Amino acid sequence: AQSVTQPDIHITVSEGASLELRCNYSYGATPYLFWYVQSPGQGLQLLLKYFSGDTLVQGIKGFEAEFKRSQSSFNLRKPSVHWSDAAEYFCAVGSNDYKLSFGAGTTVTVRA
Amino acid sequence: KAGVTQTPRYLIKTRGQQVTLSCSPISGHRSVSWYQQTPGQGLQFLFEYFSETQRNKGNFPGRFSGRQFSNSRSEMNVSTLELGDSALYLCASSLAGFSYNEQFFGPGTRLTVL
Numbered sequence: 001a002q003s004v005t006q007p008d009i010h011i012t013v014s015e016g017a018s019l020e021l022r023c024n025y026s027y028g029a030t031p032y033l034f035w036y037v038q039s040p041g042q043g044l045q046l047l048l049k050y051f052s053g054d055t056l057v058q059g060i061k062g063f064e065a066e067f068k069r070s071q072s073s074f075n076l077r078k079p080s081v082h083w084s085d086a087a088e089y090f091c092a093v094g095s096n097d098y099k100l101s102f103g104a105g106t107t108v109t110v111r112a
Numbered sequence: 113k114a115g116v117t118q119t120p121r122y123l124i125k126t127r128g129q130q131v132t133l134s135c136s137p138i139s140g141h142r143s144v145s146w147y148q149q150t151p152g153q154g155l156q157f158l159f160e161y162f163s164e165t166q167r168n169k170g171n172f173p174g175r176f177s178g179r180q181f182s183n184s185r186s187e188m189n190v191s192t193l194e195l196g197d198s199a200l201y202l203c204a205s206s207l208a209g210f211s212y213n214e215q216f217f218g219p220g221t222r223l224t225v226l
Contacts (some may be wrong), residue, residue: 032211043202043217044114051212090155094211098168099145100204101153 002027002095004104009087013081016112021076021106023091032094033074038105039087046090050074061085086110115136115150116205116218124224130191133221135203137184141216142208144186146156149200149220158201161186190223198225 005024015021025031032051036044048059055067065076074091088107092100125131137144146158146195157170158215178188184205188198200220207215 011167034214036217041222042206043219046214046216049214094213096211098143098160098162098209098211099157099170100147100155100215104154 001087002031002101004091004093004101004103006089006091006106008106009104010021010107010109012109013110016080016082019076019078019081019085019108021089021091021108023076023103024044024064024072024076025074025091025093026072026102027095027110029094031074033065034092034100035059035063035074035076036090036092036102037087038090044090047076081108081110083110116203118201118203118218118221119162120221122215122222124226125193126226127195129193130189131193131223132187132189133201133203133223135205135218137170137185137186137203138216140203141207142184143206144180144184145204145206145209145215146186147202147204148195150198150203156201157187158188160209167209187191194197196223197223199222199223201212221223 003026034049035047050067088105090105091103119134145160152202159169165182173195180186193206202220204215206215
């Protein structure tokens with residue numbers, strides 16, 4: 001069965017600093033990987049996705065993620081964080097049984 | 113193109129009652145999935161429908177059920193509500209529900225059970 005681990009429950013970062021959120025997955029087949037962001041009281045918005053090809057993928061809002069098969073990781077990065085990036089971030093893997101499996105999420109706090 | 117819509121946005125019910133939540137997918141999307149989000153359990157998959165057929169169901173009791181109509185709109189029903197059913201219920205739609213299809217999420221329905 002597929003699973004996703006996000007080791008960091010909460011990260012605090014200063015505005016303008018870089019951000020990296022970790023994600024490790026377990027899936028037997030080729031993984032389809034996603035990062036979503038959720039602002040308080042809102043649904044999930046897709047930041048980026050990895051299906052195949054270039055292992056560095058670019059997303060919206062200046063985010064990027066790197067797929068590393070050898071480490072079963074799909075870490076999310078942003079070079080310079082803005083106060084509006086404060087939110088909860090979820091890594092997910094798509095499976096052949098028509099569902100997404102999500103990690104527990106990482107809450108990002110941005111301090112001025 | 114309009115996004116995924118969910119109604120109602122907020123609901124307050126009491127234990128033992130039943131509730132029906134509605135989801136309208138993005139036009140052209142035929143797969144609708146439902147997820148329950150709670151602080152303790154995170155995001156958990158409830159079920160997925162495609163062309164009015166349930167293709168997968170998560171590990172939830174039979175009190176949770178759903179259906180999909182011919183226009184791809186979906187409803188989920190929870191009978192005999194329990195306090196633990198308080199959650200944000202998210203609906204997502206995609207073209208066909210395959211692992212590589214993007215899922216687009218609605219804003220959710222916040223259910224509070226008293």
